[in-house]
Amino acid sequence: MPLIKRSVALIDSLARNQKQVRKRNVAIFIHDGVEILDFAGPSEVFAATEGFTVYTVSLSKEPIISQGFVKIIPTYDLTDCPRPDIVVLPGGKTGPFLNNKPLIDWIKRCSEQAEVMLSVCTGAGLLAKAGLLDGKQATTFHSYIEPLQRATPKARILRDTRFVDNGQIITTAGVSAGIDGALHVVAKLKGLAAATQTARYMEYDKWKPDEGLVVKQPGKVAADTR
Template sequence: MKPIIAVRYLILLGWFISNFVYSYAQNLGRTDERMAYYCEPCGSACDLERHAGPGTCQHCGMSLVKRSVTIMDSLSRKQKNMKKRNVAIFIHDGVEILDFAGPSEVFASTPGFNVYTVSLTKEPIMSQGFIKVTPTYSLADCPAPDIVVLPGGNTGPFLKNETLINWITNCSKQAEVMLSVCTGAGLLGKAGLLDGKQATTFHNYIDALQAATPNAKILRDTRFVDNGQIITTAGVSAGIDGALHVVAKLKGLDVATQTARYMEYDKWKPNEGLVVESETKSTTVAK
């Protein structure tokens, strides 16, 4: 190589290296400026919440770590653009508080669900005689639900409500999940959705539900029964287990576990129930 060419080559190489180093330093500086603290991924909405400094997340208790603001903002935009599943929780006069409040807490605490209450009308209902709740929607204007929750309590009078039963039947034609809690299973039975299936309910309602739905098998001492679309739970607190089971089915066990942790619901045992795999085969798990 001629000396003059070698010199030019070295000059060009030096120019390239200096520009690369400068560009890297500039990008590094910009990256540092675009860093913020986020909680370790826990599957809840707080994953995308930005914090100014280190510490722990006030929502889930996870440690805060540095992450790229650009990347996290992109994830946030993607999450906002994702279609949320509509969760319609039917409430009525005499509804048991925890029957609807438990599943409400589960779905509202998990990303990806749009939770709302619905009743026969938009008039306030009374829960257990002392809590007044105003429904978000009536049956007439309720958005099409992906998940329907039917809590129990004083459901007797509503078994005869033809408009309600027709609404439940119509919802079942397109919803992913129809979840009953406690005596809410009676509403599923009245709509014919328990025929040929196994189910459970509040322990004091088992005999009555069995008599009302002779084509179903109503199980005792079972926390929940999953028939695929139709999921029934035992009474009161069992609705939390059923809702967490639905979250695990749709979004994964890790997400459901983090939701249970956020709620500090130590009682939950993911496999505590009966998952029916087909008409002839089922898997029973420990109570």
């Protein structure tokens, strides 16, 4: 093989290898009053799966309090957070943050490039405030369904649904459902075998890969397996 062709082949091979080893950034937004399992569940899933770099981000780097007794120091704030490929928006006491303009603007900016925007529980309210649920189906914590529907008349908020996958925008029901949503994201990006391996490692026997609604995307077939 001529030297030039060998060089081109080597460059192509290195590029493919770099693409394969590149880890996806997972930014998990935390705030005062965040529900522990809302963020800890997805954190465990992504941290236990090869190919993801997981970190926390908050409005500032000051410690936040979860569940009234757990103090957490965020790794980043909104100004220095690395560009995320996946954004996780947990729930809990999200009400005080729905009108936080820097946060909502950050969510909007992230959505312009991120592969996945995943909400857990009442974190769906943050997606709604950013206008990312308009024209979509979604789900959330059972007691937040009606308030979210009133606040987001252009969306359809579903009951009795573990997660709803609209492509980039994925919402889950409350608390433990965030684990299912994160496993679904792993299966979507890295394959069912990878997600199954992570669920097995976590001994999360509850997980049912088909327990959700995958909304039909252009050129794709919908799967409703609730």
